[in-house]
Amino acid sequence: MAQGHLIPFMQLAQLIDRRKGYSVTIINTPSNIHTLRSSLPSTSSVHLVDLTFSGGPENTDSITHDEFYSFFQSIESSIRPSFRRFLSDAIAADPDNPPCIICDGSLGWTVEVAEELGVFHAFFLPSGAYGSAVFHSLWTQRPYEWKDSDEFALPNRPDIKLHRSQVSPMLLHANDEDPGFMYFRRQILMSSNSSGILINTAKEFERGGVEFLEAQTGTPIWPIGPILRMPKKSTPSDSGCVAWLNQHAEASVLYVSFGSENSISAPQMMELAMGLEASETIFVWVVRPPVGFDFEGEFRAEEWLPEGFEERMRERNRGMLIRGWAPQLEILSHTSTGGFLSHCGWNSVIESLSNGVPIIGWPLGAEQYYNSKMMVEEVGVCVEVARGSESVVERGHVERIVRSVMDDGGLGREMRRKAREMGKVLREAVGEGGASVRAMDEFLVKAFSNK
Known part of the structure; x- marks a missing residue:
């Protein structure tokens, strides 16, 4: 029920649909199904079904963090009966071919429905293995017991x-x-009751993370990624962005984006802008209203950015500010893009590395902290500039980090080399005969072995 989850699920559905002998149906609430239908290719045979829903918010992009509990509780109480009816009808219509259920990790209650009806169940996590394993460990080990300590170790690791x-x-x-x-x-603990977990990563990229997640959940793991988003149809604004990138030298532009559902505070935004300007780095920045303001509202540059900032950047051809949606894949794959200041959501991480672009990490929530941690400590393709939307950010620190990563030599050059290596690993995993392709085949054989 979130944009960062719906898109990978759509890609997963099409991945399975391209294999002969499978019928794929995506089930969700009416509003989300409407959104998916508008982006489904006309050549796809994936079915879309909207379940009976009692009303209220249908996607996390329309709620605050304080409303998450009531949102998911409402989703379960409203959808669970119609979800069960849909599966019962599917089984009755073709009892010799029972379905396989693949559900989002936040909907743990679907395991109980699967057990009741006697059908194969798996979770699909659009995130990475290491981040998911640490996230799972924290929720099951009660980190609040160590809240008086600045640092602590995971009890099981x-x-x-x-x-x-x-x-x-x-x-x-x-x-x-x-x-x-x-x-x-309770939802997270349900993963141990499922028959398996599909994870949006490659084993050669996250071997340790996959093993950690398998040990943490006690459940078979199938790394089937990276499942990458397909570029949207180009629009005049997209072509304008690409034309602007064409004006700049190879690996000279920093792309700045905090994802489709995140933002930073107003003071942080001001310091980030001043740090970017002081660094003299060319950049493309996707701007949205800061935390505490209407996320879909007008971006008030005169309040949230330094006076005359956007005009100076435009006049000097050093910065482009994009309001709302940006063609992220086109930007990251462009030869002029040399770095990505990111919230380290997993979709953004794998899109960046698949294009050989190193990351400046600014994680804001969920498992983003652990994605960033792994990219910094184990992969060497990331440097953190800040954490969260409440931390104190200083423009001088932003300037130093940006300069170090975008530099043609030293740290920047080494990070780009490692990012290109990781990109090759990720592409090979999903290429013909790759490890992730084989894992997908193995999962489908397992899921339908009782036919």
């Missing part, structure tokens, strides 16, 4: 140490009497 700034406020302040915490903890 003492070699993995975290700082309190890498743990969401909800977890740090939760307890066993918190209904929201207990609800999500």
Whole structure:
């Protein structure tokens, strides 16, 4: 029920649909199905079904973080009966070919429905293995018990140490009497009752993370990624962005974006702008209203950016500000793009590395902290500039980090070399005969072995 999850699910559905002998149906609420239908290629045979829904928000992009618990609780109570009816009807219509259910990791209750009806169930996590494993460990190990410490190690992995700034406020302040915490903890624990987990990564890229996740959940893991988004149809604004990128030298432009559902605070935005200008780095920045303001509202540059900032950047041809949606894949694949200042959502991470672009990390929530941690400590393709939307950000620090990553020599050159190596690993995994392709085949054989 989130944009960053719907898109990978659509790609997964089409991946399976391209194999002969399978019929694929995506089930969701009416509004989300409408969105998916508009982006489904006309050549696809994927079926889309909207379930009976009692009303209210249908996607996380229309709620605040404080509303997450009530949102998911409402989704379960409203959809669970119609989901069960849909599956029962499918089984009755073709009892010799029972379906395989693949559900989002946040909908743990679907395991109970699958067990009741006796059908194969798997979760699909659009995130990476390491980030998912750490996230799972935190929710099941109760990190709030260590909330008085600035740093602590995971009890089941003492070699993995975290700082309190890498743990969401909800977890740090939760307890066993918190209904929201207990609800999500139950959903996450359900992964151990599933028949398996599909993960949007490649084993050669995250071998340690895959093993950690398998040990953490006690469930078979099939790394089938990276499942990358397909570029949207170009629009005049897209071509304008690409034409602007064409004017600049190879690997000279920094792309700045915090994803489709995130933003930073107004003071952070001001310091980021000043740091970018001081660095003299050319950039493309996808701007949205800061935290605490209407995310879909007008971007008020005169309030949230330095005076005359956008005009100076335009006049000097050093910066382009894009309001709303941007053609991310086109930007990251362009030869002039040499770095990505990102919230480290997994879709953004794999899109960046698949194009050989190193990352400046600014994680804002969920498992983004651990994606960034892995990219910094294990892969060497990332440097963190900040964490969260509440941290103090100083323009001089932004300037130094941006300069170091965008430099043609030293750290920047080495990070780009490693990013290109990782991109090759990711592309080979999903190429003909690649490890992720074989994992997908193995999963489908397992899922339908009882026919």
